[in-house]
Amino acid sequence: MITKKSPAQIEKMRAAGAVVARCLKEIAENIEPGKTTTLDIDKMAEELIEKYKATSSFKNYRGYPNTVCVAVNEEVVHGIPNDRALMPGDIVGIDLGAIVDGWHGDSAITVAVGGKASAEAMRLLRVTREALYTGIEAARPGNRLSDIGHAIQSYVEKNGYSVVRDLVGHGIGRSMHEDPHVPNYGRPGKGVRLEEGMTLAIEPMVNIGSYEVETLGDSWTVVTRDGSLSAHFEHTVAIRKDGPDILTIVPAEEALNING
Numbered sequence: 508m509i510t511k512k513s514p515a516q517i518e519k520m521r522a523a524g525a526v527v528a529r530c531l532k533e534i535a536e537n538i539e540p541g542k543t544t545t546l547d548i549d550k551m552a553e554e555l556i557e558k559y560k561a562t563s564s565f566k567n568y569r570g571y572p573n574t575v576c577v578a579v580n581e582e583v584v585h586g587i588p589n590d591r592a593l594m595p596g597d598i599v600g601i602d603l604g605a606i607v608d609g610w611h612g613d614s615a616i617t618v619a620v621g622g623k624a625s626a627e628a629m630r631l632l633r634v635t636r637e638a639l640y641t642g643i644e645a646a647r648p649g650n651r652l653s654d655i656g657h658a659i660q661s662y663v664e665k666n667g668y669s670v671v672r673d674l675v676g677h678g679i680g681r682s683m684h685e686d687p688h689v690p691n692y693g694r695p696g697k698g699v700r701l702e703e704g705m706t707l708a709i710e711p712m713v714n715i716g717s718y719e720v721e722t723l724g725d726s727w728t729v730v731t732r733d734g735s736l737s738a739h740f741e742h743t744v745a746i747r748k749d750g751p752d753i754l755t756i757v758p759a760e761e762a763l764n765i766n767g
């Protein structure tokens with residue numbers, strides 16, 4: 508069952524979304540190439556979520572042991588933090604969820620460690636981010652659910668990459684995972700009609716090579732089967748009368764650091 512949210516409930520989700528966005532921003536700004544480990548990122552996330560008086564959506568979710576998922580290079584998603592140091596040119600996906608007042612926000616970014624990676628890796632990051640925004644544009648009343656995935660898949664394949672099939676986005680609200688599943692692929696015009704008040708986490712995972720993935724022996728970490736690089740971007744989005752409303756962003760005045 509898809510639960511629709513009232514405008515007041517959407518504002519509560521925006522509060523959770525803002526916490527998630529601040530955390531991701533501060534983490535990304537504090538990665539030191541050659542030094543920061545993926546467990547350091549987890550520690551930063553834990554401290555930041557506490558600083559913003561929120562709680563983690565991920566910790567202990569179905570036995571997940573940490574606060575964030577960190578996926579390096581050919582890792583797609585759900586990487587468990589460890590003592591691996593991030594090296595210049597690695598690409599690192601950071602996926603973080605937070606709860607404020609009972610409402611969830613969920614977002615992920617992939618960044619180049621040290622600000623730059625190979626030309627191909629940088630292009631993968633750009634195409635994946637743009638694919639997310641293309642999907643978000645389709646999240647509006649009147650469209651159908653599969654229009655989101657169709658927009659994402661078309662954009663990604665036009666750019667020569669592939670979209671992961673085995674993992675999908677999801678509804679989100681009082682629970683991190685609600686109906687419906689939000690695939691990042693598919694034919695247009697299928698599935699439920701999108702309506703005002705639906706809240707979705709849209710999260711394309713894009714591989715340079717084949718779309719096939721496998722899960723490692725830790726039963727969490729998902730990697731590309733062919734070892735090619737993979738990127739992941741995610742936003743929590745509310746469908747409003749006039750179109751998509753992205754909830755996992757830092758308010759503009761805060762991003763600009765007005766009044767310090």
Ligand code: MF3
Binds near residue numbers: 568604
């Ligand atoms: N953002 C992810 C998702 O939407 C990660 C959750 S996995 C967890 O599914 F186990 F860490 F919670």
Ligand code: CO
Binds near residue numbers: 613614708710
């Ligand atoms: Co998600």
